[in-house]
Amino acid sequence: MNKPPQAVAILLTTSLLIYSFCSRAAGQAAEPGAQEPQSSPPPEAVPSPVKPPEPAAGEDRKFSLVSANSSLIPVSDYRGGFWNRRAMTGDWGGARQTLLEDGITTDVSVTQILQGNAYGGLQTRNGLQYSGSADYYFTLDTGRAGLWPGGLFKVHGQTEFGRGVNRKVGALLPVNYQALLPVPGEPGETTLSEVYLMQALSKYLVVTAGKWNPQTFGDTNVFANNQQSQFLNTGLVNNPVLFPFLPYTTIGALLAIMPLGTDDLVIGPFIGGTTGAANQTGFNTWLEQPYGTTVGGEVDVKVRPFELPGNIRLGGVWSNKHFLDLAQDRRLLLEDLILDRPPETVDGSYALYGNFDQYFYMEDEETKQGLGLFGRLGFAPQRTNVVNWFYSLGVGGKGVVPRRDDDTCGVGYYFTEVSNDFTKGPILPNLNPEQGIELFYNIQITPWMRLTPDLQCIVNPAVASMLPRRAADERFSLVLGGRLQMEF
Numbered sequence: 001m002n003k004p005p006q007a008v009a010i011l012l013t014t015s016l017l018i019y020s021f022c023s024r025a026a027g028q029a030a031e032p033g034a035q036e037p038q039s040s041p042p043p044e045a046v047p048s049p050v051k052p053p054e055p056a057a058g059e060d061r062k063f064s065l066v067s068a069n070s071s072l073i074p075v076s077d078y079r080g081g082f083w084n085r086r087a088m089t090g091d092w093g094g095a096r097q098t099l100l101e102d103g104i105t106t107d108v109s110v111t112q113i114l115q116g117n118a119y120g121g122l123q124t125r126n127g128l129q130y131s132g133s134a135d136y137y138f139t140l141d142t143g144r145a146g147l148w149p150g151g152l153f154k155v156h157g158q159t160e161f162g163r164g165v166n167r168k169v170g171a172l173l174p175v176n177y178q179a180l181l182p183v184p185g186e187p188g189e190t191t192l193s194e195v196y197l198m199q200a201l202s203k204y205l206v207v208t209a210g211k212w213n214p215q216t217f218g219d220t221n222v223f224a225n226n227q228q229s230q231f232l233n234t235g236l237v238n239n240p241v242l243f244p245f246l247p248y249t250t251i252g253a254l255l256a257i258m259p260l261g262t263d264d265l266v267i268g269p270f271i272g273g274t275t276g277a278a279n280q281t282g283f284n285t286w287l288e289q290p291y292g293t294t295v296g297g298e299v300d301v302k303v304r305p306f307e308l309p310g311n312i313r314l315g316g317v318w319s320n321k322h323f324l325d326l327a328q329d330r331r332l333l334l335e336d337l338i339l340d341r342p343p344e345t346v347d348g349s350y351a352l353y354g355n356f357d358q359y360f361y362m363e364d365e366e367t368k369q370g371l372g373l374f375g376r377l378g379f380a381p382q383r384t385n386v387v388n389w390f391y392s393l394g395v396g397g398k399g400v401v402p403r404r405d406d407d408t409c410g411v412g413y414y415f416t417e418v419s420n421d422f423t424k425g426p427i428l429p430n431l432n433p434e435q436g437i438e439l440f441y442n443i444q445i446t447p448w449m450r451l452t453p454d455l456q457c458i459v460n461p462a463v464a465s466m467l468p469r470r471a472a473d474e475r476f477s478l479v480l481g482g483r484l485q486m487e488f
Contacts (some may be wrong), residue, residue: 020220037088038487051197058137063114064103064143065152065200065439069142069398072141072152073105073200087487088448101354104142108488115165115454115481121461122170130177130486131162131187135228136326143154150200156213158182159190169477172386172416172434172462173235177227179235181248193249206256214246218298218315223396232454233438235414236394240387241351245274245294245317274321291371292321292348303358309365310358310372323384342449349384353377357396380418389417406444413437418462436463452483 055202063087067071087107091097092210117127135158142151164179174180183193196210196480201339215225224230227237234240252272275291323346330487336438355376356362362370375460378390399405415435438457443451456479 002095011101013393025162028251034284044095058158063149063200065150065198066103066141066143066144067231068200073100073141075100075105075107084123086447087443088446089488101144102486103141103146105139106135108487109135109137109228110488111135111178112178112484113178114479114483115160115232115479116167117168118139119476119478121168121458121477121479122463123168127167127168129163129168131160131164131176133178133181134159134162152198154194154196154198155192156194157191158193159188160452163187165479165481169435169458169479170461171458171462171477172418173233173240173414175233175436175456175458175479177232177234177237177315178483193309196474203261204258205254206258208256211249211251212254213249214242214270217298218242218246218268218270219313219353219355221355221366221374221376222311222377223372224357224392224394224412228394228483229408229442229450230446230450231412231438232438232481232483233412233414233436233456235390235416235436236392236410236412236438239353239355239376239378239390240416241380241390242317242386243353243387244323244380244385245296246272247275247320250274250294263300264302266300267297268300268315269295271295274319292319294319294321305358308359310356312354314354316350316352318348320348323349324349346384349381350380351385353379364398367399367405369405371395372399384470386418387416388419389415391415404444406447408442409440411437411439416462432460432462435459448487450483450485452485454481454483455479456481 053442078096112132138155140153143149146214164176182193183189199207200206224236250272254270255266276293296317301312303310357374359370359372376392382388392414398408398409438456440454458477
């Protein structure tokens with residue numbers, strides 16, 4: 001697809017007009033007697049493990065995971081006027097709100113991304129590309145539904161459309177992570193990406209089993225973890241050293257062990273497959289060679305220096321699968337390369353990682369308005385992984401512009417050190433370290449619509465730099481774009 005549909009351009013233009021209207025309306029709403037709009041959920045992209053509360057003496061009720069941690073279902077009320085409600089289609093005449101109160105939610109979101117490779121990279125011709133996805137969610141809170149206490153059943157489906165600008169840029173870490181989901185390079189694909197049950201067994205232990213996205217449960221980050229509302233670049237969404245070990249979705253199980261009875265300290269061991277995909281169940285390869293199994297764990301610690309909230313996460317993974325030198329996860333764009341000799345097979349490998357997020361200024365802890373730092377660090381052995389070292393740093397925030405309390409923003413930098421074992425021989429000559437910077441500002445037009453201008457600068461796009469040189473500007477790429485995210 002060389003040009004986006006006219007309807008998309010009209011939609012983006014209309015959104016800007018709506019934003020202008022809503023900005024004026026926000027000024028009127030600040031007057032005495034005006035109705036305050038509902039706030040959107042805080043910028044945390046991923047739910048933290050929960051602490052089941054202790055029932056009062058003699059109280060006979062069923063414990064709800066969502067009541068203990070509302071971020072598991074980031075919708076508390078579908079009601080309200082068209083401009084102020086959480087979802088565009090509202091509460092369906094009261095039926096949707098009733099279902100929510102009984103523990104059942106059904107949500108649809110559409111994410112559209114228009115990006116152009118404005119300068120450098122592999123190609124700027126026809127460099128403006130359109131992509132996106134529709135996401136479908138169904139959740140059942142077994143406690144609220146009166147079935148059994150402490151259970152949450154979740155189903156997540158996706159439909160991908162468009163191809164995105166990734167191949168125009170030629171970066172090892174794609175500039176549009178959303179365009180890789182649910183299945184890279186297969187627009188029109190509809191998948192059942194997640195089907196899992198989360199169950200609280202006590203205030204010390206929560207178990208999750210089924211088909212789940214490791215990005216939802218591991219290497220999470222308050223400021224850099226959700227490509228639908230935060231950064232678009234793959235290097236600022238997750239740690240790429242984990243890609244060969246943990247696919248986008250996998251069959252497996254994980255625990256959230258809370259020794260203190262709270263989520264101040266969480267130990268999270270897990271087991272899963274290494275070759276799962278959103279359009280496959282993964283059962284047929286989970287325990288078989290050469291595909292193998294991944295085991296690992298993460299320790300999450302909440303910290304409060306100077307009474308400001310933060311998190312530190314440390315983890316590691318190991319897999320017994322047969323690693324091929326270049327059979328890496330398709331989220332690393334190496335499939336266009338021509339090998340001079342067949343790759344060798346290596347049995348088993350590991351990766352270590354860590355990340356943190358820490359507020360340094362906070363205006364309101366309940367709504368998470370403030371500014372904070374984030375960072376990631378990862379290592380994987382050179383012999384079995386294209387990415388040897390990786391780190392990223394940045395700043396994220398919410399409500400930093402006066403009277404724009406629900407807008408979010410971020411600026412981030414990443415550096416990817418590729419394996420010397422790949423670059424020193426004839427396999428991948430001239431594969432240079434890659435680094436990039438991304439800046440975004442996420443504008444809340446309404447609680448159900450957000451528009452995000454985005455700017456990325458990629459230095460030494462790794463795939464572009466190792467192909468035959470055609471122009472000096474292939475060592476740099478400037479990517480401009482925007483994202484429109486809507487909740488129905």
